[in-house]
Amino acid sequence: MRRHELSDAEWELLQPLLPRPSKGRPRADDRRVLNGIVWKLRTGTAWRDVPERYGPWATLHTRFRRWAKDGTFERMLRAAQAQADAAGDIDWLVSIDSSIVRAHQHAAGARKGGEAAKPSRSRGGQALGRSRGGLTTKIHLAVDGLGRPLALSVTGGxxxxxxxxxxxxxAIRVPRxxxxxxxxxxxHLIGDKGYSSKAIRTWLRRRGIPHTIPERADQIANRLRPGSRGGRPPAFDKHIYKQRNVVERCFNRLKTWRGIATRYEKTAESYQAAVTLASLLMWA
Known part of the structure; x- marks a missing residue:
């Protein structure tokens, strides 16, 4: 096994989850192609610069795009989660957070029109936001108590x-x-002050989900201003809140992939597929 390639344990997890080839000409070896895709995303290189030992770069890119567009990586992630849940290996103390990623200049310029440009798919173009520092993308992530991704989304930064x-x-849907x-x-759900809003707390209470989310300073001031009529503060357990660091550690592990720490993919679906593949391998 070369550097940045799938280990035997990772391949043992992925092999039964791969889609079966349809009728027609046999496709290129799945492990070799996946090794090439993983090598490209881990190193952040261009598709054309992937070593020839993984086969033609166009084959790797075509397979990656096909599986990104038809939801193959998402289905594989769900299947891996289902296996873990059936074995009682998921800790349902869930943490949620987001992290901003700088977008390389090559991430801009996606073709206008077509599937990728539909509003239902993109929610703000190709998940690229412009800020003072340039183009950015934000990864929104929910993880279990062991820091493994349960659901994710990408938007503009x-x-x-x-x-x-x-x-x-x-998006948290673990099949049984x-x-x-x-x-x-x-x-139980843990979130930081960015999720402290009346609408979110109401949404969680209606679904019977206990949560630990600290109040923002302005919310505390507004509640205290009218005195006793301001109501009681929401329950907050500081010992449970200390376990929120698992989602931060998950982001650290995801960003060891250079193709995720900096976004090079032009379309939102390709970048989300890259994050999904890295998340999938964390379940191995």
Missing amino acids: NTNDCTQFTHVME PGPGRPRTRPD
Whole structure:
């Protein structure tokens, strides 16, 4: 096994989750192609610069784009989560947070029109936001108590965290073996002050999800201003809140992939597929 390639444990997880080839000409070896895709994303190099030992770069790019567009990586992530849940290996103390990623100049200039430009898919173009520092993308992430990704979303870097809260939470769908609906509700949720809003707390209470989210300073001042009529402060357990660091550590692990720490992909679906693949390998 060369540097940046799949280990035997990772391949053992991925192999049964790969889509079966359709009728027709046999496709290139799956492990070699996946090794090339992983090598490219871990190093952050251009597709044309991937070593020839992984086969033609166009084959790698075509396979990656096809699996990104048809949701293959997302289905594989769900299947890996289902296996872990069936073995009782998921800690449902869920933490949610976001992290900003600088976008390289090559990430701009995606073709206008087509599937990728539909508003339902992009939510703000190709998930590129312009700020004082240039183009940025934000990764919104929910992880289990062991710091493994349960659901994720990518938006422009200037997107507020709380606007994506329900989207990320509703994306938590861990299938269960046999009949029954997927599990969507954590035992407890931890979030930082960016998720402290009345709408989010109401959404969580209606679904019976206990949560630990600190109040912002302005919210505390507004509550105290009218005295006793301002109501009681929301419950906050500082010992549970200390466990929020698992989501920060998850971001650190994801950003060891240079192709994730800096965004080079032009389309939002390709960049999200890259993050999904890195998240999938964390379940190995």
